[in-house]
Amino acid sequence: MNIGRESPPSLWTSPQPAMEVRPVLVALTGQPNVGKSTVFNLLTGLNQHVGNWPGKTIGRKEGTLDYGGTAYRLVDLPGTYSLTANSAEEVIAREFIIREQPDVVVALVDAAILERSLYLVAELIALPAPVVVGLNMIDVAEQEGVRIEPEVLEAALGVPVVPMVATKNVGVRELVDTVDQVARGEIRCNPKPPRIREDHQDVLDEIEELVAGCVPAPYPQEWVALKLLEGDEEVTHMMQGCLTDAQWEAVHDVLRAHDDALVAVASGRYEWIGRMIRAAVTRPKAGQIGLTERLDRWATHPFWGLLILAGILGLTFWLTYVIGAPVQDLLDTYVVGGLAELAQVWLSGAPAWIANLVADGIVGGAGSVLTFLPILVIFFAVMGVLEDMGYMARAAYVMDGFMHLMGLHGKSFLPLFLGFGCNVPAVLGARVIESQRARLLTLLLAPLIPCTARMAVVAFLAPAFFGPAATLVSWGLVLLALVVLALSGVLINKTVFRGQRAAFIMELPLYHLPNWRTIGLLVWQRSISFVKKAGTLILAVSVIVWALSVLPDGEIETSFLARIGRLLEPVGRPMGFDWRLVVALLTSFIAKENAIATLGVLFGAGKEAGLAGTLAATFSAATGLAFLVVQMLFVPCVATVAVVRQETGSWRWTLFNLGFLLVVSYAVGVAVFWLASMVSL
């Protein structure tokens, strides 16, 4: 191998125009928690495009980079432990490498968990694309007393190895330089992939012979044979379609006689890794107790761990609402209020309906919703810090016992917690759960988590109805929602799923200091998607609601919206609702914040008493409480429903979810109204 490295040109100076028409395609791979997003963000900065993999809801990040005049296209593949089709992520990663044939595959490994990290490399170097290994977190490894010789590892693997500390931007330039040299053919890789354990070599040869000539391009024949032996469902399915019945029968017979081969294949890989480690690791790990172990004595303790989690949750909400809510209030009063007044003044020459459309429909509706941005930014930032530090896995671990009550396990806690920010990422996040049934139950329950939008409605209305007791009422409502969630989980698990149990196995990563760049980008991307929603969907609904409220004759009392509301008013009457509250709930289906926007339009925001005051004067406290309860438990917003449909892949489950939430919110709402009236609220 020729690994003479010249001093690399600067990464950050402006490059000469690229000569090639097609940019060099680089795939970034690695197991979870190896610092892949840190490296990706360092390399591409804001030159990245976030989207979805075709037909999947798994985030796809792609970015561009110029290096010494060459244009690079960098694709961040999902973090996976292996390339066997256990999950959609693993299928995406390997399909990309086999079908798109990247010029270089960068495999990041964690030097502190070198043995386990190399498992993915063992699979990657058996594929045709050239691999460059980024040996990340060498500082952490050295802290733990482990010393690795990159040159020896390089010689043993037969592919370049670049030592790096991505969080400190050490070695990243060398990594790009090595990728560049591999792409130019200046470094030739000579990979030495693992062989199967000797006792299974004959079987592997036999299968390869049986499928020879029938493997569709561009799949490597030997790889397909190995995956068949591992019992990989996707590959098995593919080959079943490519072989004749007789041929498949022959393959199937061999596979059936060796259904334990999976363990042999995995053991073979670890034996291969063991040889690499024995060669390259000059000083093995000392038996000392690290910071992570010390912290975990508390953070994963069945009692103290729960207490710590409760404290962190409390602090998260405190930060979010104590800092976020006043900012939201200021924005609402000065920016939205000011803009509405300005609009009235500026547009005084235009027809009255245009001024009203802008002031009430656009600014009052969509504008009010945008004021929630500070609350969301703070919540997403806190979540990002907890996730990046490695705490969230501990939260999942200590919640495992509680989640078992619902037939779920700890991992389901992660997406549900994300739901406090927004239900959409919660439903999407349910994908981390491997079991189909547990994933389904998690995403059916996710809409019961009070998201920031619902909490904003509570934060707005509770003080009006309950004055100093507002905080107590708000916490009570959150608690109520969680109790309903737990009971619903137990109920659905017992009746629909009949109490099956899901497997729980997950890695607890090392704790480390948060990387602000990673968190900043995460918050930025989530905020942008929220602003887009406010600028499109919520804006459209605000305008429609406004139009329905003034058509046909400009009077709210006789408008179309009033007619729809009056039609449904009898449904709300057991809770003291009038048609306006019913309409507010209906429009909250589009986006939860619309409940306030609609009430603002219907009660005429900007009156002296303010919307909150007007509402408190119009309705009893019992009705106010019932309204808050119903809106907490009501069907989720249309965006959440859309992702529930997409993730369940079934209208039946989606409709079941909607129906269930309708019944539950109505029943609990009526019960709360009845109780509240009993104590004469």
Place this chain on the structure above:
Amino acid sequence: MRSRSKARRKARSTPSETTSKNSIVPLSALRPGERGVVTALTGGRGMLSRMASLGFTPGAEVTVMQNFGRGPIIARVRDARIALGRGEASKIQVRR
């Protein structure tokens, strides 16, 4: 691999462990701080594949970090900390 682990275990074994040495038990039966070597895995293909990719294969040395007798456990395998449900831990057989 296996012979290396054995040698290491021998060097580190303490007197208190000698009574139950060489018995094969589920991982969930190990006490915190106790070490064992994986001898067999049971379970469905998907589960086996996941366990293997996280480091649990026959011959791997495992140290239990946390086990309160109920609920999930934390085990250290191939330098990584893995949380396992009690059910999953009982499907991993180890020789202590």
